[in-house]
Amino acid sequence: MCNESTPDDLDSAYSPSSVASNYREVIADYETSSQKTLQRVRAMRVPYGETPDEYTILLEPPGDSSVSLLVFFHGGYWQELSADESCFPADSLLSRGCAYAAVNYTLAPHATLPAIVAQCVKALMCLARLRPRARIVIAGSSAGAHLAAMLMCTDWKAHGLNDSPFSGAILISGIYDLRPLVTTYINEPLKLDRESAAAMSPQCLALRVRIPTVVCWGEHETGAFKQQSRDYAALIAQAGGDVSHYEVANRNHFDILFDLANPASRLGIDTLLLLGDKS
Numbered sequence: 001m002c003n004e005s006t007p008d009d010l011d012s013a014y015s016p017s018s019v020a021s022n023y024r025e026v027i028a029d030y031e032t033s034s035q036k037t038l039q040r041v042r043a044m045r046v047p048y049g050e051t052p053d054e055y056t057i058l059l060e061p062p063g064d065s066s067v068s069l070l071v072f073f074h075g076g077y078w079q080e081l082s083a084d085e086s087c088f089p090a091d092s093l094l095s096r097g098c099a100y101a102a103v104n105y106t107l108a109p110h111a112t113l114p115a116i117v118a119q120c121v122k123a124l125m126c127l128a129r130l131r132p133r134a135r136i137v138i139a140g141s142s143a144g145a146h147l148a149a150m151l152m153c154t155d156w157k158a159h160g161l162n163d164s165p166f167s168g169a170i171l172i173s174g175i176y177d178l179r180p181l182v183t184t185y186i187n188e189p190l191k192l193d194r195e196s197a198a199a200m201s202p203q204c205l206a207l208r209v210r211i212p213t214v215v216c217w218g219e220h221e222t223g224a225f226k227q228q229s230r231d232y233a234a235l236i237a238q239a240g241g242d243v244s245h246y247e248v249a250n251r252n253h254f255d256i257l258f259d260l261a262n263p264a265s266r267l268g269i270d271t272l273l274l275l276g277d278k279s
Helices: 023-040 090-095 113-130 143-152 194-199 223-238 266-274
Strands: 043-047 055-059 069-073 099-103 136-141 168-172 213-220 243-252
Touching (some): 023 055, 023 090, 043 113, 069 143, 090 099, 090 266, 099 113, 113 136, 113 143, 136 143, 143 168, 168 266, 213 223, 213 266, 223 243
Parallel strands (some): 069 136, 168 213, 213 243
Antiparallel strands (some): 043 055
């Protein structure tokens, strides 16, 4: 069932920074922390397509390439950021013997949303071929959570696979019904109408991949973002999926991502469990 949300002020309801006064500092921290990570550890820039935007940054611990792999899709309303600012969550994972990949994709308006989703499919298939024995878990924040959820709606058999190439998903502060965005400033580079927004909304699509999934959001988010996460978690459960969902205390839409890199946090623990680390 596709539930429609109609807040009075959609621009404000779908502006995460309206309730996160520190968002500029947090995003700057993404970049500086990622640069430090890339200076410390072994990283490969892996192309998955023909254009300069189509690459992943793969960070691996020393040793066996059969390790678990977390594949991360960044946020920024499909219009900002890149894989290069998204490498900092790798630190704690590498220390546990897990690999990490940050996926880059072409930003709107230079790519349509269907084209961006198609790039994410290609990126994941490339990583699965590169590390065929790895246990892959996908994760995304904000618009990246939408992209990860779209991969859960993908018919992987149509791409020549017998099954999904990933075995778990972590969806952080995501947006899963895009129809409310159609009349907002966010849609200016996306150019979605009601029909195309529904076609790109996981909330409106069949769940094709039923895997253990974490859906979470920050305490300091707009009501619209909180409801989007609750609704999508409910859809997964109704479709027979294995889902846990929760609010992360004292976090907002942006700094919640630091919990992904913190093995002492609930989100960090859940991430490690999905990756097979039970220590």
